[in-house]
Amino acid sequence: MKKSKYKEQVKALRAELIQLQIALKDADFPVLIVISGDDRSGRHETLNLLHEWMDSRFLQANAYGLPTEEEQQKPFMWRYWKDLPQNGVIGLCLRDWTSYSIIEYLIDQIDEKQFTKRIEYSNAFEATLTARGMLIIKIWLHLPEEELKHRLKIERKYLHKVWQIHQKDQLIYSDFDRAKTVIQKTLKDTDSDSSSWHIIESSDLYQRNLHVGKLIAEKIRARLNRSATDNVQPNEDSKTGRQHETTSQKNHLDTIDLSKHLDKKTYKHELKYWQHKASHLIYQFQEMDKSCVIVFEGWDAAGKGGCIRRLTSSIDAGFYRVIPVAAPTDEESAHHYLWRFWRKIPRAGRMSIFDRSWYGRVLVERVEGFASDNEWQSAYDEINDFERQLHDKGIPVIKFWLHIDKEEQLERFKERETIPYKHHKITEEDYRNREKWTDYEITINDMIDKTSTSYAPWRLIPSNSKHYARIEVLKHVCNVLEKTLKDSSTE
Amino acid sequence: MKKSKYKEQVKALRAELIQLQIALKDADFPVLIVISGDDRSGRHETLNLLHEWMDSRFLQANAYGLPTEEEQQKPFMWRYWKDLPQNGVIGLCLRDWTSYSIIEYLIDQIDEKQFTKRIEYSNAFEATLTARGMLIIKIWLHLPEEELKHRLKIERKYLHKVWQIHQKDQLIYSDFDRAKTVIQKTLKDTDSDSSSWHIIESSDLYQRNLHVGKLIAEKIRARLNRSATDNVQPNEDSKTGRQHETTSQKNHLDTIDLSKHLDKKTYKHELKYWQHKASHLIYQFQEMDKSCVIVFEGWDAAGKGGCIRRLTSSIDAGFYRVIPVAAPTDEESAHHYLWRFWRKIPRAGRMSIFDRSWYGRVLVERVEGFASDNEWQSAYDEINDFERQLHDKGIPVIKFWLHIDKEEQLERFKERETIPYKHHKITEEDYRNREKWTDYEITINDMIDKTSTSYAPWRLIPSNSKHYARIEVLKHVCNVLEKTLKDSSTE
Structure with missing residues (x-):
């Protein structure tokens, strides 16, 4: 030329x-x-x-x-x-x-x-x-x-x-x-x-x-x-997520035994024991430069914050980060929805604790119609792939669903309203979400069904008793860390 | 208690x-x-x-x-x-x-x-x-x-x-x-x-x-x-930056000899020589895990982009990043103005080339009144401190002011308007900025006066001749890199 x-x-x-x-x-x-x-x-x-x-x-x-x-x-x-x-x-x-x-x-x-x-x-x-x-x-x-x-x-x-x-x-x-x-x-x-x-x-x-x-x-x-x-031609299907076929046959939530509880004395005793154990294991974990991702999902007022605090009080503040997940920023919205979570993967020896997470995509975004059918339906695979990559890199993904029933939630809402420093936690929106309880049940069941994998299974925690839930969470974290340490020592 | x-x-x-x-x-x-x-x-x-x-x-x-x-x-x-x-x-x-x-x-x-x-x-x-x-x-x-x-x-x-x-x-x-x-x-x-x-x-x-x-x-x-x-009580002083005392006594811009030029043949020859040299030096720099910050400031249409491309074509694409600086994002605006530049400091072996920079604070923000008097006046010290920390860490800061005169700028604007792919570079705003030429002269002189330090001096480049400017930029980068390498080998 x-x-x-x-x-x-x-x-x-x-x-x-x-x-x-x-x-x-x-x-x-x-x-x-x-x-x-x-x-x-x-x-x-x-x-x-x-x-x-x-x-x-x-x-x-x-x-x-x-x-x-x-x-x-x-x-x-x-x-x-x-x-x-x-x-x-x-x-x-x-x-x-x-x-x-x-x-x-x-x-x-x-x-x-x-x-x-x-x-x-x-x-x-x-x-x-x-x-x-x-x-x-x-x-x-x-x-x-x-x-x-x-x-x-x-x-x-x-x-x-x-x-x-x-x-x-x-x-x-x-x-x-x-x-x-x-x-x-x-x-x-x-x-x-x-x-x-x-x-x-x-x-x-x-x-x-x-x-x-x-x-x-x-x-x-x-x-x-x-x-x-x-x-x-706007997507006619969006916002109608819940009318679609749900493939979950099993009602996972119904299998959770909400009657489980712990009395205060046993709780105090167990708390001390498991916190001590967690502290010890996390210390070993960090010494070996291992990192870990913990996800807390659950109904409003299910006690996520309380569980997180019982866990973090066993960890040196330099080694974990609690990441509260709210609506995305402008920059985050202009990216793939997983982008902001990829950016928050912990580095060696650190722990990221997510207070809500990427599961928002298949929960609130599905129920509220923020994600189209196609979007939330593809999200299961996308999420599984994300978690598998973490697992493959030796980073355990520990996922909790904190479960309470509708009556317990109402009681907690009422209680919060009477305590000045908890009052801000209750908004009109919480009551609106409550009305969609059945819709949420369907989405939660689907989520558990489709994202409980061998490498990152959901752990369903009966949380009507806060005491019981906190101990269960600590116990499970200890078990996973212990197993990971054992596996890596025999490699 | x-x-x-x-x-x-x-x-x-x-x-x-x-x-x-x-x-x-x-x-x-x-x-x-x-x-x-x-x-x-x-x-x-x-x-x-x-x-x-x-x-x-x-x-x-x-x-x-x-x-x-x-x-x-x-x-x-x-x-x-x-x-x-x-x-x-x-x-x-x-x-x-x-x-x-x-x-x-x-x-x-x-x-x-x-x-x-x-x-x-x-x-x-x-x-x-x-x-x-x-x-x-x-x-x-x-x-x-x-x-x-x-x-x-x-x-x-x-x-x-x-x-x-x-x-x-x-x-x-x-x-x-x-x-x-x-x-x-x-x-x-x-x-x-x-x-x-x-x-x-x-x-x-x-x-x-x-x-x-x-x-x-x-x-x-x-x-x-x-x-x-x-x-x-809104700050009455803001937006009146240029009415304030300017402490710069010397007109730095007037000392620049704009008649300097290079004919095409010499330019081609020199370009080859200096690009080869730059390539060699940058390679040594990277081998030693050294990094470097280069700042391009200058009048609109002074030829920053052209100089940057002549420089980067000597560098392997993996080792530099050109950072075009435009209006800050929402997130950036909600932080100290230097925050976004701190985040872009290169890591070892890399080079950050800024197409416009933190100097916007004392140039456009001052002239347009986006920064209050207090803000742009304190910025000189803040910037010097920032550059000193880079210098102390062994990261040279190379700063260019590309200078053209008002007539040359007009000619280039006109030229751009006739070329389809350059047309987008010219907007109404460019003409508006032109009207503030004298205001800008004052701010530029002040900037050169107050931020030309021993550790990060301004290099004023006569740019009426694009050929001349490009070679000067390459030469100066080579000199600084050469000196840095020499100094670090005698340490």
């Missing part, structure tokens, strides 16, 4: 990309462009090119190198989750989850089994993001074999010393044929309708640049058009 | 604290409560107590232990900056900047000189936060000498193995008298009108709890009242 012709085409393309960026600002979805491939310098050039062609204020580039200490402590996908662009923004990603896993596998830092898991994580990640509206454009810059081999040879000669990460890039081709096979298979395994790979021949600069630019423009334009159509 | 009397007082106190928290939600300032002192378990108990007494959803507790890898790479105050509470929220801080420095000094991890610097940082930190409205309440829980010695003895016996951080707590008292002297002196040195220490006798639980609660209630109430008064 002649330079003059290229320049002319670029001019038109830039104008279009800018127009699309302006339209994108008001969109209710983000864009994530993955720039990958065997053309190492091409990836870098492409990143710079896009910064030149587009309005860089609404581009957000992230390149991933060797994992930091913190990244190593957290599930593999953590660093990609935390950097996700928000609605209206275009994220650019170098060394994405798939490419980075390929590198690690080819240089034998992870084995076959771990690699397979990575591919599962990657696919689940992309599926959950695209299902929630994100446009993912995955570009693989490909060099013909001849040229790639030639470049690798030059690079090896030219660089006396190379950056660690480049060394890795080099190393993956130490067995060229194996690398080729693995890459081809992986690209196939991570290709889906909603996020497919676009292989772009990278040897001719002009062709490549135009190809990349046009692809991006085309994809964004199509996505914007789809959004426009979506808006014309 | 009798238990019944205590309970009664607590009831009233809790109700008041909750009321204050509700009032605080709409306040335009945050509260930061430091819980420190020689009573280790008392600190922890107090944290739990406050969570019990108040609405924990609007409390944000942070406890600081041994610094993480990332914390070690950044200035000491970084971890405290990034966790600051936003307006309406109460932050609780365990092992604050002062207490942590005392520990490190007493166990000889930092020397006298470093300790003195820490005290300077601490005082500057508190001064800048309180000057911008934050209420800081510093509590020192104090045990009588007898009792403290007794407790230390028990702890030593009781704990077979102690957490690292507790070991430190213990160690500081290995020379009891020295510890006492250092603590007393430091508390005095870090006591100021706007953030003074409140020494609270900690041996009696009831007394201590009431004392802490009442102190917090009293301080928040007083601060809320002050705010209310402030609102009745």
Whole structure:
């Protein structure tokens, strides 16, 4: 292609990309462009090119190198989750989850089994993001074999010393044929309708640049058009969640024996014992740099706060964080709903205690119609996947449902109203929620059914007796920690 | 004190604290409560107590232990900056900047000189936060000498193995008298009108709890009242920034020789040379895990973007981040204006390139009256302090002012309007800003005068010739990096 012709085409393309960026600002979805491939310098050039062609204020580039200490402590996908662009923004990603896993596998830092898991994580990640509206454009810059081999040879000669990460890039081709096979298979395994790979021949600069630019423009334009159509035909199904078939056959809540209780004397005695034990176990846990996630869900006034305080008073304040979950902030709303929880995963030796959690998606958001049917229905898998990644990283997820009956709740509401410093805890909304008791029962049963997994089972706590509930919670935390310690010592 | 009397007082106190928290939600300032002192378990108990007494959803507790890898790479105050509470929220801080420095000094991890610097940082930190409205309440829980010695003895016996951080707590008292002297002196040195220490006798639980609660209630109430008064008498001075005395005697901008230029051929040649050199130096920089901050300021259309791209094309995309600075988000606005920049300090081996920066405070915010006189006037010191902390940590701060004249700017505006993909860069606002050219000249001169420091001098770049400017920027970056590398190799 002649330079003059290229320049002319670029001019038109830039104008279009800018127009699309302006339209994108008001969109209710983000864009994530993955720039990958065997053309190492091409990836870098492409990143710079896009910064030149587009309005860089609404581009957000992230390149991933060797994992930091913190990244190593957290599930593999953590660093990609935390950097996700928000609605209206275009994220650019170098060394994405798939490419980075390929590198690690080819240089034998992870084995076959771990690699397979990575591919599962990657696919689940992309599926959950695209299902929630994100446009993912995955570009693989490909060099013909001849040229790639030639470049690798030059690079090896030219660089006396190379950056660690480049060394890795080099190393993956130490067995060229194996690398080729693995890459081809992986690209196939991570290709889906909603996020497919676009292989772009990278040897001719002009062709490549135009190809990349046009692809991006085309994809964004199509996505914007789809959004426009979506808006014309609002989802009729939303807000009718509870009329849908509930697949839960078993009424889990009815199996909870609410008559369980503890007298004050036994309670005091047990509390001392279990708090001491918890303190000891948590101390060991921290010494081993292990972390843990505890989730408290339950009816309003079921006593979540009280249970949390009995637990935290056994822990040194430096080692836990209680995360009260309320309505999302503006920034949080402009992201996938799991984004804010991914960001709060504890680092090694720390404990995150969630007072309400991501389960809001399948509870209040479902009942109130804040989430569409499609949204809350997909959430079960999304949540299970999230918790599995924590579990796989050795971070136990302990989940409590604190259960009380309707009469007990009313009594507690009344009691709160008479105590000045508890009065603020009761609002009109609490009474409104109460009226939806039956709706909530259905959603809670569904939640327990679909998210009680082998790696993160729900623990249902009879809580009509606060004493009983607090001890049960402490006991269960102790059991899980003890088991985790035992398992890790026999590994 | 009798238990019944205590309970009664607590009831009233809790109700008041909750009321204050509700009032605080709409306040335009945050509260930061430091819980420190020689009573280790008392600190922890107090944290739990406050969570019990108040609405924990609007409390944000942070406890600081041994610094993480990332914390070690950044200035000491970084971890405290990034966790600051936003307006309406109460932050609780365990092992604050002062207490942590005392520990490190007493166990000889930092020397006298470093300790003195820490005290300077601490005082500057508190001064800048309180000057911008934050209420800081510093509590020192104090045990009588007898009792403290007794407790230390028990702890030593009781704990077979102690957490690292507790070991430190213990160690500081290995020379009891020295510890006492250092603590007393430091508390005095870090006591100021706007953030003074409140020494609270900690041996009696009831007394201590009431004392802490009442102190917090009293301080928040007083601060809320002050705010209310402030609102009745709006600051008459704001928006009149430019009528104030400008202390800059020298016209820095006039000293810039705008006739400098480079012909295309020389430019291409030089560009190649300096990009190659920059690439080489940046590579060495990264190999040594050094990081760097580069700031681009300049008139609209002065060519910041072009200079940045010529620089970044020499760097591997994984190692730099361009941070375009626009209007703050809601979350950012609810914090000290430097908060969002502290959060973007690069980690080891990385480079942050700011396209506009914290200098907006003393430029556009001053001219447009977004910052009050008091606010932009104090900003010079606040900014210098920020940059000094980066410099002290071995992170060079390279600052460019790209200068063009009024005619050149107009020409570039006109040119942009004719190019479709540049058209979006020109708005009405650009023309409005142009009308304030003289106001801006004054503010720019003041800025250069007051923030050109030995550790972070301004580099004024004649930019009527884009070619000339780009080469100058590259040259200067190379020089600074080269010097830094040299200095660190002779250390």
